[in-house]
Amino acid sequence: MDQGSAPDHLNFTIDLTLEEARRRAEVVAALGPDWDPVAALxxxxxxxxxxxxxxxxxxxxxxxxxxxxxxxxxxxxxDAASH
Structure with missing residues (x-):
């Protein structure tokens, strides 16, 4: 292969949407059925x-x-600083 025609870089993309949904589901499952977000806040x-x-x-x-x-x-x- 001629080095003059080799690309300088290779475009690579990956969609992590499914992995992020799985991760979030695992976090919620790990919190358990008794977790009360209102009480935690x-x-x-x-x-x-x-x-x-x-x-x-x-x-x-x-x-x-x-x-x-x-x-x-x-x-x-x-009053949060982010508002």
């Missing part, structure tokens, strides 16, 4: 509130600056 919100409770004045000021900068989510629903 509620627990996460309670833990977040507890984490930032009891801050002194200086810590509260730093916390508010980090929320304003979008580094941390706020304390109220809809």
């Amino acid at each position: 509620r627990s996460e919100e309670e833990a977040h509130a507890l984490l930032y409770s009891g801050l002194d004045a200086e810590q509260e000021q730093v916390y508010r600056r980090l929320v304003a900068a979008g580094v941390l989510p706020g304390r109220e629903p809809g």
Whole structure:
């Protein structure tokens, strides 16, 4: 084969849609039938509130600056930095 006619690269594509659907189904199956997403979210919100409770004045000021900068989510629903 003449090297002058060899392609520089080979186009290769793969569709991972089916694999991603399988992976997600396995994750949900692993969570089990007793997993309650609403309770999990509620627990996460309670833990977040507890984490930032009891801050002194200086810590509260730093916390508010980090929320304003979008580094941390706020304390109220809809206050998330991604909104």
